[in-house]
Amino acid sequence: MDFNQFSLIYPNEEARRAHESGKSVPDIDMFTLQELGLLEIFDLKNRELSEFFTTDPAVMKYRMATFDDMLRCKELTEMLNRLVPVLNDIMELRRLEADNGDTNDYLSSITEIELYVSSVQVLRQGLASVKCDLKSPAFTALNTLVTELAESAYYKELNQKLEELTQRVREIKSVTIGVNLDAQLRPSSAGVLSINAEPFKSGEVLDKILRLNFKNDNYTCIANLVPFGKKQSENQKMALSLAFNSAINDVYKSSLRSWKKIVQTYVLENTEFLLNLMPEFEFLVRGTQMLRALQEKGCSLIIPDIRPMEERAFVAKNLYNPCVALKIEDEIVPNDVVFDKDATIYVLTGPNRGGKSVITCAVGLSQVMLQLGMYVPAESAIISPVDGIYTHFPTGAEDTIDKGRLGEECARLGEIFDCITANSLVLLDESLSSTGSYEASYIAAEVLGGLAHVGCRCLFSTHLHELAAEIDNINRRSLENGGVAIDTLVAGIVGEGKRSFRITRAKPDGKSYARDIAQSYGLTYENIIQRVEDASN
Secondary structure (H helix, E strand, O other): OOHHHOOOOOOOHHHHHHHHOOOOOOEOOHHHHHHHOOHHHHOOOOOOHHHHOOOOHHHHHHHHHHHHHHHHOHHHHHHHHHHHHHHHHHHHHHHHHHHHOOOOOHHHHHHHHHHHHHHHHHHHHHHHOOHHHOOOHHHHHHHHHHHHHHOOHHHHHHHHHHHHHHHHHHOOOEEEEEEEEOOOOOEEEEEEEEEEOOOOEOOOHHHHHHOOOHHHOOOEOOOOOOOOOOOOOHHHHHHHHHHHHHHHHHHHHHHHHHHHHHHHHHHHHHHHHHHHOHHHHHHHHHHHHHHHHHHHOOOOOEOOEEOOHHHOOEEEEEEOOHHHHHHOOOOOOOEEEEEEOOEOEEEEEOOOOOOHHHHHHHHHHHHHHHHHOOOEOOOEEEEOOOOEEEEEOOOOOOOOOOOHHHHHHHHHHHHHHOOOOOOOEEEEEOOOOOOOHHHHHHHHHHHHHHHHHHOOEEEEEOOOHHHHHOHHHHHHHHHHOOOOOEEEEEEEEOOOOOEEEEEEEOOOOHHHHHHHHHHHOOOOHHHHHHHHHHHHO
């Protein structure tokens, strides 16, 4: 097996090349991920999360099998968590070598070999402990690869020679230095007299002279030992350290020269394959942590039925927002969401804090998790990949001076139309909330007509109840021009203004929501009269 072609997240080299060329990468940017709330959960260090998205169903299925192994076998996460610090040490060692410009640092070569051997041991032990439980092609192949490495004659010889050499090097406890002085008793030159297996000890001049075994006491100094680096600048300490390492390198050069070649041909090649996998390790660990946390809260997670992109399928039963589920203690309310020939676009209305934004993000997150190759937060799902996810959420304080908030919102909406196709997903949450209802409803109707003409899937969560009343008119124009159908969803109330957080496919009742908002702020006619009377008493 070619080490450099191995991957835990791509089934073959062809899939990896397609991804790297951009052919299988959807348009999902960091801004969208931030609005959906996923960046905080992943918080990747080695790569941007957007770099892991794919439109290739084969890649998604391969990753889901990988996540399945990691969810069933906690030892795999523990193994990767132990492995990453070792690989980080290798990267730091190489960085220091590059900064120092020393290509003949034989001690660093030994250290890198030690780290490489350690990484192989971590992998071998971790995979061996769960070998019988592995089902995914990724971890099964990794186990075969690591076993092949660890049992090779070359690796065994490497271990044997490493043990011999490290034992010699690690026995070094002190260095004896000879220093020549000039006429003013200033150090003019210095050299290493010997490398010793015993440390030096502090002593006094008189004690040294009076000792009967003076000749056999070569490791007791005639004065107290001074801590290394005391009253020295960082540059002085660095210079002295480099001098010591240089001396040791020179002494052991003959023994270690052949090791540099081994590092360059064998160890460097094999550690490179592990270092290249670090972003994959981090992605899998973060993703598994998220999925396991949801499982531990009793939330449903499933492997969806992945349909071709051109089918534009999205049918989710008991869909929920995983980011919200991880933050709240209460039981989360799931909902069914279906995009079909009768409704490719939805206008979602309902009371404030009734779950509109939550379900809007849930649709986006389910699509995102699918195209990362993760499980989907639902009881069942049939979903097609999309070629891009485009969001437009409230901009808050991000208004621009030259355009104003409405101008900024319109500009962002316009940019979406520069990118979308019939295979895209658009999520709009309280868009056009910066202007009056008449202007907002008019612009929103035009936007919906444009989206219907493109034929993309869209969920438009809005406070504009007047807009929902215009859906029939928008549909009439759209369908006459070959567009798709638009329908309405409603976030429900269960008596006395209590939110049910249930989303139903129905016509909205704007008046009941307006009264609910007024009642929640104590601004119904009855509330106002009561407050006036209370204030006058």
